[in-house]
Every structure is written in structure tokens, then in C-alpha cells.
Amino acid sequence: MRESVVRVGWVVGVGLLCVMPFVILVLFAVATSARAQDAPRSPQYVGVEKCGVCHKSEKQGRQFVIWQASPHAKAWAELATPEALKIAKAKGIDDPQKSEKCARCHTTGYGVDAKLKAETFKVEEGVGCEVCHGPGSNYKTMKIMKDKSLAMQNGLIIPDEKTCVKCHNAESPTYKKFVFAEFYKQITHPIPKEAGK
Numbered sequence: 073m074r075e076s077v078v079r080v081g082w083v084v085g086v087g088l089l090c091v092m093p094f095v096i097l098v099l100f101a102v103a104t105s106a107r108a109q110d111a112p113r114s115p116q117y118v119g120v121e122k123c124g125v126c127h128k129s130e131k132q133g134r135q136f137v138i139w140q141a142s143p144h145a146k147a148w149a150e151l152a153t154p155e156a157l158k159i160a161k162a163k164g165i166d167d168p169q170k171s172e173k174c175a176r177c178h179t180t181g182y183g184v185d186a187k188l189k190a191e192t193f194k195v196e197e198g199v200g201c202e203v204c205h206g207p208g209s210n211y212k213t214m215k216i217m218k219d220k221s222l223a224m225q226n227g228l229i230i231p232d233e234k235t236c237v238k239c240h241n242a243e244s245p246t247y248k249k250f251v252f253a254e255f256y257k258q259i260t261h262p263i264p265k266e267a268g269k
């Protein structure tokens with residue numbers, strides 16, 4: 073009788089010893105994930121399609137549709153045209169899409185850490201929404217988007233001329249004199265006055 077009690081004690085003791093590391097691991101994982109949730113996450117580039125989900129309708133102002141028809145949407149593809157290859161060749165560049173000297177102005181979030189690009193992001197989108205409005209992972213939810221100041225706290229940028237001249241400047245090999253009012257007119261995508269208000 074006493075022997076079997078001792079044996080049971082042994083089994084329980086050894087069992088606990090085996091389980092302990094896992095218990096500690098789980099506790100540790102829970103603690104770290106809680107901490108990760110507390111810290112504000114670095115905003116990621118989510119790609120134009122994500123914005124398009126809400127910014128496509130007539131009522132919202134069809135920003136996505138207007139953008140798709142704009143030169144910015146084909147900025148990446150442009151780098152594969154014969155004209156681009158010719159410009160590049162003269163500068164000793166073989167593939168403009170692979171060269172920082174061209175790609176930095178022809179796509180979104182060029183050169184940022186790969187971790188800051190969500191799986192939904194595609195380099196082919198060219199000059200997308202987030203070039204001008206900031207990476208959207210933290211502000212793109214309906215609750216935040218509906219509150220302009222909350223959206224801005226979460227990274228939404230209301231761009232102006234300074235945003236444009238990061239690319240529209242004499243470092244562009246095909247530079248056309250940039251006049252904000254004129255250029256902006258060609259890409260404007262306002263929310264209709266009556267929308268949601």
C-alpha cells in the first residue's frame with residue numbers, strides 16, 4: 073500500500089517536472105503578446121486594393137477608380153516601356169525596375185524595410201494612395217477613418233505640394249515644370265459634399 077503511494081508520488085513529481093517548461097513557455101508567450109498589443113505597431117503599406125474597398129463607390133467619390141485611370145497607376149509599368157529603357161540605357165542602367173535611380177519615384181514605399189509591407193501590397197501598383205496619404209494599416213478601419221483627427225493620429229497624411237515635389241523635380245529624367253494647381257487638377261479625387269454628412 074505504502075509502496076504504491078510512493079510510486080504515485082514519483083509519477084506525479086516527474087510529470088510536473090516535464091510539464092513545467094511548457095507552462096513557463098505559455099506564460100511567457102501570453103506576456104509578450106500582451107506587450108506587443110500595447111505598443112503602437114509601425115504602420116505597414118497595405119496596397120491600393122485595400123483602400124479601394126471603401127473608396128470605390130459613387131457616394132464616396134470613386135477615388136480608387138479615378139486613381140486607376142491616372143498616370144500614377146501605370147508608373148511602374150512605365151519603367152518597362154521602350155522609352156524608359158532608352159532613358160535608362162543612356163545612364164548605364166539595364167533594368168529601370170531594378171535600379172534605385174528609377175524605381176524610387178515610380179512605386180510606393182520604395183526602399184522601406186520589407187517588414188513594413190503587408191502581403192496585400194504589390195510593387196506593380198506604381199504611385200499608390202499610400203505614397204501621398206501614408207502607410208495605411210493603422211488608420212484603414214471604418215471606425216478610425218470616419219474620424220479625421222483619429223485617422224491622422226494613426227498615420228493618415230493630408231498631402232500638399234511638398235508631397236508632390238519629392239518626385240516632381242529636376243531629378244526626374246523627363247522632368248516637366250511642376251505647377252501644383254495645374255497638376256493637382258489632373259488627379260483630384262474629392263469626396264462629394266453630401267457624402268455621409
Ligand code: HEC
Nearest residue numbers: 122123125126201202205208212213214217218220267268
Ligand atoms: C473601411 C472603409 C475604408 C477603408 C478601408 C479606407 N477608408 Fe479612407 N475613408 C473612409 C471613410 C468612411 C472616410 C470618411 C469620408 C467622409 O468624411 O465622408 C474616409 C476618409 C478618407 C480620407 C479623407 C480624410 C479627410 O477627412 O480629409 C482619406 C485621405 C482617406 N480616407 C484615404 C484612405 C486610404 C489611403 C486608404 C487605404 C490605406 C483608406 N482611406 C482606406 C473609409 C475607408
Ligand code: HEC
Nearest residue numbers: 143144146147150177178199203235236239255256258259
Ligand atoms: C512617388 C513619386 C511621386 C509623387 C509623390 C507624386 N507623383 Fe505625380 N507622377 C509620378 C510619376 C512617376 C509620374 C509618371 C507616371 C507615368 O507617366 O507613367 C507622375 C505623373 C503625374 C502627372 C501626369 C503628368 C504628365 O505629364 O502626364 C500628374 C498630373 C501628377 N503626377 C500629379 C501629381 C501631384 C499633384 C502630386 C502631389 C499631390 C504627385 N503627382 C505626386 C510620381 C509621383
Ligand code: HEC
Nearest residue numbers: 155156159160168173174177239240243244245246247248
Ligand atoms: C525624382 C523622381 C524620379 C526619378 C528618379 C525617375 N523618374 Fe521617371 N518620372 C518621374 C515623374 C515625376 C514623371 C512625370 C513626368 C515628369 O515630370 O518627369 C516621370 C515620368 C517618366 C516617364 C514617362 C515620360 C513622360 O513624359 O511622362 C518615363 C519613361 C520615366 N519617367 C522613366 C524613368 C527612368 C528610366 C528613370 C531612371 C533612369 C526615371 N524615370 C527616374 C519621376 C522620376
Ligand code: HEC
Nearest residue numbers: 123127135136139144199200201204230231232261262263
Ligand atoms: C499623388 C498623390 C495622391 C495619391 C496617389 C492619392 N491621393 Fe488622395 N489626395 C491627394 C491630395 C493632394 C488630396 C487633397 C488634400 C486636401 O484636402 O488638401 C487628396 C485627398 C483625398 C481624399 C479627401 C478628399 C476630400 O474631398 O476631402 C480622399 C478620400 C483621398 N484622397 C483618397 C485617396 C485614395 C483612396 C487614393 C488611392 C486610390 C488616393 N487618395 C491617392 C493626393 C493623393
